[in-house]
Amino acid sequence: MSWKKYGGTNKLDKMNTISVNHLSADSMSLQTPYVGIFSVNGDIYVSNDIIANRNVEINNDLFVLGNIIKTDLLTVIKLWNII
Secondary structure (H helix, E strand, C coil): CCHHHCHHHCCCCCCCCCCCCCCCCCCCCCCEEECCCCCCCCCCCCCCCCCCCCCCCCCCCCCCCCCCCCCCCCCCCCCCCCC
């Protein structure tokens, strides 16, 4: 069975949307960057680097188990809890 018979590589079918309740895959690859909100309700474990080209907002604690390297301005704002 030849791949040429079915149109070559990266040829999309006319219907390119999938809707499922559960998806399980050994690996996942995006051919083009995803534009939009990618929401995960759970944990994310990353074994390599994360690169963010814009702001990163953390709404809870940040635990760092290594060095923090700063290359520009660092601003620390202390919010006081007055009881």
